[in-house]
Amino acid sequence: MWPSRFKRPRNPQPPSMGEEEPRPTIPLPAEIYVDQDAVSAGQTQLAHWLDEKYEEFVAGGGLDRLPGKGKPLTVPTGDVMNTILKQAGVPHPWVLLRLTIKESIEDILYLVKRTPDDPSIDQQLSELNKRIVQYNLESPSLALHRRKLTRENLYVELEKWR
Secondary structure, eight states: OOOGGGOOOSSOOOOOOOSSSOOOOOOOOHHHHSOHHHHHHHHHHHHHHHHHHHHHHHHTTGGGGSTTTTSOOOOOOSOHHHHHHHHHTOOOHHHHHHHHHHHHHHHHHHHHHHOTTOTHHHHHHHHHHHHHHHHHHHSSOGGGOOOOOOSSSHHHHHHHHO
16 A cells, blocks of 8 residues: 555646636537527528529519510620629719819819909819819829819819710
8 A cells, every 4th residue: 555645636626716806607519509400491491482482483483574575685794893883873982072173173173263363262272183183083084184273274174074
């Protein structure tokens, strides 16, 4: 037998962590919280419901009433984003900027006709020239670029913006 000094107690108590420190928690995987059988049954039920609705649609002649039936598909070429925007009827951001610049030029011309010596005209021209620089950066072609505006070239440049 071993001498008693080497014997260890049978149920040793773990060293105490102190009253202030909380006991660490181990996060459990999500699979433990989710009932996989219920999720699977719900997905199966949804798939069957969708299949039933599709069969009802086909049986009711839904495929015969689709727009463009019997016509060839037109496959868009070029930029996909341009095609999506065009089909949605949304103009490009640079086109919208062009329209706002044109309206701003018309507003400044009206102001010039009313009060030609108004100092706010120069400030508005400066802000408008910043938008023109932005337009030139966003426009897709060098042929679409426009010059900066001054009091002298407002009338000529407005014709180019139309």
